[in-house]
Amino acid sequence: MPFIPHTETDVAQMLSTIGASSFDALFDEIPPELRCGELKHVPPRLTEMEVARLMHGRAHQDRHGLSFIGAGAYEHHIPAAVWEITTRGEYYSAYTPYQAEASQGTLQLLYEYQSMMTALTGMDVSNASMYDGASALAEAVLMAERAHADGKRRVVVPRTLHPLYRKVLFALIDAQNIEIVELPADADGRTDIAALSALDAGSFTCLVIPQPNFFGVFEDVDTLTDLARSKGAMVIAVVNPVSLAVLRPPGEWGSGTSGGGIGVDIVCGDGQPLGAPLSSGGPYFGFLTARQAFVRQMPGRIVGRTVDLDGKPGFTLTLQAREQHIRRSKATSNICTNQGLLVTAATIHMSLLGAEGLARVASASLNGTAELTAMLCEIPGVERVFASPGFHEAVIRLPQPVAPVLAALASAHGVLGGFDLSADYPELGHALLICVTETKTPADLRHYRDALATVLAAAA
């Protein structure tokens, strides 16, 4: 009886206190015809040793190669301390801090997290996390729709935004009658400014700006922000938090000349690069920050600092009237459980790296990607697709279809060569999105170059 502490004597005593004759009696309010028999497809139990063996074997099957895949999930070094502390029982096995006095650890940490995220993004307020980057974007759009009184329920999304984010956005806002307008990319891999200019003022609620965008290219965020504002729309930035250590934060985008002050309205993104292992795609966390004015439109938990009966400072969940457990059908979102443990990791991660550490990670990734791009483009037939610099991703074009090349790289050279763009962006041809982070050495880059040269030569 794994995880059951009861002895036979306990059970007998307890049933007798209850006045029940057996376990079955405890279920006597359930219509007997509904009771199920044995669960035939659930295998018999394994001991921890047996399941460990099984899982070690499964893990071993997935031994990864040298990976140059990014596309929204990035391999960064995570200090050992991060998860050794994060998995302490007191963080790992606690619930949402409803009883503030018994949860000051989690609450203070969340307050620190909110402070770090507002500093990184240049905004005023942060919540305590959303599920992931894509769902955070959807919540940001819904938030903008709520905030934008005279909204047209129309959101403008560039094609340079991560295709999976676009899919998630659609799935999550579809039921709310919000139209999604897609802006094309220009030849530099940037959002086409002309297409945005062509939209009528007042015809859309908000503009989404990814920075860097899915291609790793820097958008002209100032112009985009100004343009959107001039048309009466709100601006939502989708950013990589590590990049914010070196890039001008969304809170400072735009010239402010079109009114509404400098900076965007809402910032969101995926917190994965801040201490979450790749882990097959999750758990990560979405972050969401905004201007002060929108704090009551925020979804999710928010922690505030207050005082106790003795006037001593302490932390507590606040502005709960926005949330489902109070406001129910009128809540800002249905979100309840969030990604707290990942935020714990991120907060420790950011404390250990500091602004300078994050900036160095960003810098190493930026320069590594540039280097790899240059190296791969030495191979005949391989070319860079966009002239502009990439953040830690860049797009190259191969002389052959991408899929078989990637398969050969993986099987023969242990190289996971990147993300095949041809399905999502057929217009780019045999395009491949490659990614380098600070985890890659010059020898790794050379290994990739040599492997790609070999594979292309063999196929040619």
Next chain:
Amino acid sequence: MPFIPHTETDVAQMLSTIGASSFDALFDEIPPELRCGELKHVPPRLTEMEVARLMHGRAHQDRHGLSFIGAGAYEHHIPAAVWEITTRGEYYSAYTPYQAEASQGTLQLLYEYQSMMTALTGMDVSNASMYDGASALAEAVLMAERAHADGKRRVVVPRTLHPLYRKVLFALIDAQNIEIVELPADADGRTDIAALSALDAGSFTCLVIPQPNFFGVFEDVDTLTDLARSKGAMVIAVVNPVSLAVLRPPGEWGSGTSGGGIGVDIVCGDGQPLGAPLSSGGPYFGFLTARQAFVRQMPGRIVGRTVDLDGKPGFTLTLQAREQHIRRSKATSNICTNQGLLVTAATIHMSLLGAEGLARVASASLNGTAELTAMLCEIPGVERVFASPGFHEAVIRLPQPVAPVLAALASAHGVLGGFDLSADYPELGHALLICVTETKTPADLRHYRDALATVLAAAA
């Protein structure tokens, strides 16, 4: 500057408070000619990411095969909880509990450990650990010499004791003028009773009895104990703690008819099977328990329960007058730092397994070894060396020299086939010590059998 928190401002302020002009001034009492220059053979620093990569690579080189090596270190399942809790900072990074009030966690745990070890071994008192099994044996012998007033400074050690324990024993007691007499093994792989009978009464201080012995064979502990007692010698048992869940504990050995009551005087052994990973041989821990009468001869720390100023129970180090920091040159041992963290793991491990769990581990190991022995002996030319049952080790004889067979098993089949006995016990021929624990499945045993059959056939 890894792990240094000082800012430049801090340094300047601190030097000024000290009244020193520079770091160098802090070392001005060191004769300048002694100051060393750069450490040329220490490589430049690596970041944590870099050293992680290095160590992952090194670890990968050592990927182990399916191991059937025992010989004093056993692969057992260790519950995940054991090391997740043991490495909590509060256990991991604390010192010896000198300030009892701030170390009640460690102290209570040690008290619980002492209670469990006395229960397992059937003795009255336990210390809080020695370095490892072999050094614990040496300390046990020294303890016996101290306790045995009219001692001849002569210890009788059977050849069935682990050869490495015998070497360590020699190295650690050599300087104290204690003679070591070796007792041969009989044809069953047991200590030769006749040889012990032949020793004169009063001619030796103590007899060491391993149970099970190095060959995995059960010694006739009752006869040995009675014989030693009848000759006026003390008895030291060297045991595998897991085996004690199913074997009669040393506290009950002997008939008691030769005086001195039932049971041995001192029990020691290696605690590795209680939650310590194999880890290339350490850290493990030695355990040491004894009869009440010898408590003041014990080396090492002992924790006692007492009360505080309010009469509330609490725990503290006790009987410290035995120890080097008080008694100095007259201490029972020079041991200071012990293996506390491993004892932490062992205590949690024993709590999770309980007596029944340990007994099942022992039973599975016992039966697995018997099964493997039988399977391997189906191979022509392979035979069992001793008729008697083995604990989780057994000796088989190969038709060919052992070393090349082991090498072939490892390289071609990923099987680490056991411990080659031919150097330590040339009299046994091409003998191999094999070991099975609860971690091995029937398929593993078959894999070994098939591999061995293949290797032997190829060489024949």
Next chain:
Amino acid sequence: MSEPLIFERSSPGRAAHAQRPAAAQQLSAIPESLRRKAAPAMPEVSELQAVRHYTRLSKRNFSIDTHFYPLGSCTMKYNPRACNTLAMLPEFLQRHPLAPMSHSQGFLACMYDLQEILKDVTGMAGVSLTPMAGAQGEFAGVAMIRAYHRARGDSARTEILVPDAAHGTNPATATMMGYTAREIPTDAEGDVDIEALRAAVGPQTAGIMLTNPSTLGVFERRIKQIAGIVHDAGGLLYYDGANLNAILGQVRPGDMGFDVIHMNLHKTFSTPHGGGGPGAGAVGVSQRLLPFMPIPIVGKDGDHFRWLDEADLPQSIGRLSTFMGNAGVLLRAYVYARMLGRDGMRRVAEYATLNANYLQARLRAQGFDLAFPGRRASHEFIVTLKRQKQQLDLTATDIAKRLLDYGFHAPTVYFPLLVPECLLIEPTETEDKATLDLFVDALVAIWAEAKRDIAYVKGAPYTMPVRRLDDVRAARQLDIRYQPAR
């Protein structure tokens, strides 16, 4: 002792040097205009400072690993450590979500197996693991209901029925899906008011969201009748699986007539709550909703596992997360499910129910009032302090705060909304009898304290890092980020 903010331990130029790349920043590739001018105001601390700070903060938390935590509706049971260790094997942590199938068979096998187990446990025809928490599972479920009606060209259905006892996420989800949430009252025994339900259903009914056992801690006995009423009206039945722990291996939502269900794997399958999350809200569906499941799902071709996506499920409600949800949480749930095994599932419900009924019986014997005294408890039950409130001004909050001093986390308070001064108590199957007895003793002691000196109880807690906090001030004088004193 209070713990300063990490920002207050910061000094300019300090760092955890081993943690950052050795190479200094080289940012010439970034256009000047895009570069950040001033570094963000992040803490600058040493490794020891960070480790000590966050280790110390952790000590200011209650958790399962340290305290009994009978938080109703939350299933705070033991989170086996092996689940964590095995989900965090280096290969699993390093696996990129977009890694090729050739490098993913181990992970996919686990996901496939988990889908199969959950199908069996819920009695549903298909399972998708992708929703990231219960609320997203609800979203997926209601989205499938919507997709189903739309696929049949039925666009008149604009309402989702929700019992008044329902969790807040239910009506909130209905809203997010563009539906109007319509409340159905509960009868005196804690069941759905059948007449009210009959009156409410109609061609506008898209479906009903039910928890069974409900958040009132009782099993809805007329579930088959309810299913009939809703189905007859053309609506579908949604099962909020937050309380699945109560019936695991005993009765299956599929057999009760539900069309779609979400599970809170972070409750029933014991993945950690992590101080707020992550969770995993897998959804299960009956045959007719199969085409609409959220993607990705894991399929099996012979021995080979692969993702099923838009191409395989063109009618899917789509993708709810960038990749495939909280994969690492799913691995933990999988390990847990394998360790429980077939019989273990059943025992979870048995012992969770035993513990709840035992606590209920003991508290009743001590004079506490039950919200539904005539009913069996499911895995949880409700005590109402209405009487204590009237007589002594002893509120649910007071008891909750004072319990902390006794070393127990508080039960859920003031939920469900329809029971005044309620404590929703869920002990879970992993707690032993001695702990439950001590908990009863504590409640009895607090009640006695209140009779002697209510002010004292209202001053609780006394032994926490802080005393009772001023929530009103927190909302009025909003201080939600650190701003260095200027």
Next chain:
Amino acid sequence: MSEPLIFERSSPGRAAHAQRPAAAQQLSAIPESLRRKAAPAMPEVSELQAVRHYTRLSKRNFSIDTHFYPLGSCTMKYNPRACNTLAMLPEFLQRHPLAPMSHSQGFLACMYDLQEILKDVTGMAGVSLTPMAGAQGEFAGVAMIRAYHRARGDSARTEILVPDAAHGTNPATATMMGYTAREIPTDAEGDVDIEALRAAVGPQTAGIMLTNPSTLGVFERRIKQIAGIVHDAGGLLYYDGANLNAILGQVRPGDMGFDVIHMNLHKTFSTPHGGGGPGAGAVGVSQRLLPFMPIPIVGKDGDHFRWLDEADLPQSIGRLSTFMGNAGVLLRAYVYARMLGRDGMRRVAEYATLNANYLQARLRAQGFDLAFPGRRASHEFIVTLKRQKQQLDLTATDIAKRLLDYGFHAPTVYFPLLVPECLLIEPTETEDKATLDLFVDALVAIWAEAKRDIAYVKGAPYTMPVRRLDDVRAARQLDIRYQPAR
């Protein structure tokens, strides 16, 4: 709240079921006469009970990760978490000590590299990593001194000289090696009394055991002279490396004239103290002691690493542990050494010394008496409370206990033995200035408290799980294991 013993949570038949083999015992292979009749009295608890109990116990400890811990002579510095994580990689944990060389090259490479680093750091010709703690390193060192004299046929040497300030392990080790330990007094400045030394040496002198900087916290300035005196008498110099942190990369024992040294890797190389251990007491030797080193050692043939044993070192003092000492601790030390690197070594000594001298200066300024006011502190220093004792009856113990209430672990007290009411304070390099300042504030505050109300201070601690414990009773009414009430 107190935490019961794990035995008091036990109930017959309870178990952590997932943790034990599924198969019941089958013991027919064991002769009846050898089988255990009654199961040992071990706790029977569930997994949650064990996890909760030991997690709760952990919270009753001070540690580096939670508190400043200025325990003199113990070098309680930050233990980098990466050292633990990397030493616990599955492959390292699974490697059997007797695994073939072909399966050991990674591990052996680490050990070889570590030997090389330690040789450089100490200035010695050879290093053996096998001793399991400082005291065993001392044992190995003195055993080599003995082996050396014996190998030269010199059996007249029966004494080991030990300064009176020495750590207890030094004389205890001499005894274990069959030597008589002879004490050498310390002069008023904290140095060895040279005249006394001269008078003590002779043909009976096997060697001298020295710590430098000594346990008095000062650097022995006439070390070269001492080396000369001892060497001239035919004795060897043993360096107790417990204080190596003070001089890392600044001055090397080999250059000072020492013949043999042990290092406490669990101090200088920051492996954890683990609440008592494990440690690692690697030894380094000069050229002439090379043949006597304890085995095994790691050698390198071309690119291949292998064990060196009796066959390679026939004169070795032998084997001190079953396998090769505390291998996992050595891996941690190796990772740490690589993260420090060449310059980091030097900085350890610089900042450890800076912190100690700063604390010393600040305490002196606050009116505390230093044991050696004329000296630089090394990485540690001594405050004597002789005056406070006389004037206020304030003892070192009182200050130690009261400091706990202020959130600081106490310094080492009553060691070294020759300074009355001493506090041996070692802050280490990993603590920040603000922490040191708070520590000064606490000492000042306690002194002030003692002036106001000495009884109050003597009642300390007040905020720990227990108040001051009765050590006398612990020894007199020995209770060292749980015995269930009968």
